[in-house]
Amino acid sequence: DIQMTQSPSSLSASVGDRVIITCRASQGVSHYVAWFQQKPGKVPKLLIYAASTLQSGVPSRFSGSGSGTDFTLTISSLQPEDFATYYCQKYDRAPLTFGGGTKVEIK
């Protein structure tokens, strides 16, 4: 099965910082990667799908890139409401594996 490895597992950043989270697939998954944001006690929220398509209503400071095995989620200017845990997921075929998550904390 294809594994999705996220890095880092956690990071500390300040408001206004540029944040980059990476997700590496153990085999190619084309562009079938989504990114979710989850805040404590809340359900995950879809941010990006098809590796780089911004979900409707998501602020443009979020962007995604990549194809094949290497993917990135970038937050161009971190806002207070962006402190959360972020997950990538492959959805080309089963298993629809999630990455281990990246917790973004306040520095």
Add this chain to the structure above:
Amino acid sequence: EVQLVESGGGLVQPGGSLRLSCAASGVTFSSYAMTWVRQAPGKGLEWVSSVSGDGAYTDYADSVKGRFTISRDNSKNTLYLQMDSLRVDDTALYHCAKGSGIHYSRIDYWGQGVLVTVSS
């Protein structure tokens, strides 16, 4: 507005069974694949199982294969997860989630989840 409401969770002893349900509204249910995702306390998201919109295709995580069965009743707009031979490490919040297409696809809506606790 799409709504997904899970039910059927609770406390069960190891080796026991539970059946989770997920009632969908605001959507043409049969047009979309559905998925169960779980999250153990303090842990990350884990894909559990998916079923295609017509119910013809099902898949399972290795951790639940042979113990869990996903199914759907499109006439009732309801998704199910039959969980047998439950283990302590199945303890988690179980979310049902809607795909964006009839086959496996990105998740675009999530239910609030139902808690399953496996303990003696």
